[in-house]
Amino acid sequence: MLPKLPVLDSWISTGAPADFVAAILKLGAMRTSAYVCFANVHMVVEAQRDAGFRRILRQAALVAPDGSPVAAAVGWLNADTPPQPRVAGMDLLPELLSAAAASGQSVYFYGTTEAVLAAMVARAGRELPALRVVGTCSPPFRPLTPAEDAAEVAAINAADPDLLFVALGCPRQERWMAAHQDRVRACMLGVGQAFPVYAGLEPRLPLWARRLWLEWAYRLWLEPRRLWKRYLLTNSRFVYLLARRSLAHLVGRPAPRATA
Template identity: 70%
Template sequence: MPRYPVLDSLISTGPPAAFVDTVLRLGAARSSSYVCFANVHMVVEAHRQPDFGQVVNRAAVVAPDGSPVAAAVRWFGGPVQPRVAGMDTLPLLLAEAERRGQSVYFYGTTPAVLGAIEARIRRELPALRLAGLHAPPFRPLTPEEDAADVARINAADPDLLFVALGCPRQEEWMAAHQGRVRACMLGVGQAFMTYAGLERRLPAWARRLWLEWAYRLWLEPRRLWRRYLLTNSRFLWLMARQGVRQLVNPPSEPVAW
């Protein structure tokens, strides 16, 4: 998929259906690869921390999860790009995996969330091959525990491995396990909660107005206020600075990777 730079992150482009097909093809090939869903927080962190930026850019696919990220692709010379959010893409991938006979595995969050995910899958997608679900402890794993998790996942042999450990931990986990886990890994984070029905999505009209950050802040003000205050402000500043630079020295033509 063509990729265009937003700050230092190379964002994949295409319609949502192309993202779904690309991911399922990676899974069917048992490619040890990973997929990032880049929102403003991830793009700013990738700019601020070059090592994390390399983690993001080594992904097979970097979907524009946030509306500002999708819009920025166009602002800086790329095509008109719709948002491809993990919360929207997860159910599409599950439905298409059922249709193609592919298997899935869920890794992360809590047993209660995984139980709710399993119940929904059994109810709505009874033919989907659910290879496994596992919630690791909320602490760094010992090498022995990590090796056991990898062995458990590979024994289940999923096409797709959905990972919810929080950003940037889940992206770093996927990068560290590329070559060890025989699946296409997807860092979908909060999508576990919404798919499980334990957190409501903002109405579509409000998402079109880029208000999802305000809704998330309302849900978790103590955890997220600093991220949104500092990160969103920094994103706007960095994008404005990049825009001025391109006005002064416009590129001869858009560049895709």
């Protein structure tokens, strides 16, 4: 797997986007139960606050630097480290689908709504006719009963995908993947908001705006009532924690670290 470096108390995998695609395809080909996280600021701060969630990230096969601040912090906090590019789930999803079609690996989409899933399958059918989409599932927006959960796991395993893309929102999707490791026989990838973007139901900011780290502002503008706390408070917390850790490095004194 790819090497990992610390960002605050999270361990972030490093490498170019192509390295992540190759590593994920390898996990799919191995037919082992593993999961991949795409870490943005919200996820790193959640891991800092919650020891249980921090363990979930540490047990992931890969933790991609999904957010630009997280990717930049890999270099800021680790001396002599080359610049780490952002590896966003929204960007990697279409690349992985294309690579899966070329390599013969099958995929399954789990999460969001029936409308989003139908649009995703339609796009994949138009652009990647060789891609094997072996199943989709839109679970209810509530905790599943043990019987419901067992039925969904059985359906996924019966479809036998190589790659299982999961979109339940952070941190729910990461908790779901960790809870289903060794139960679901696939490489699970928590890609969240990548589903409606790939489906064409939600626009993506142009590249120049993403390079200026403005994607969080755009998402906040789209859903202010749901996301204001996550972005305004969580982003501020991340800046504070990063400044504290950076200052500790400058004065040669280790900052307090949470235990796993």
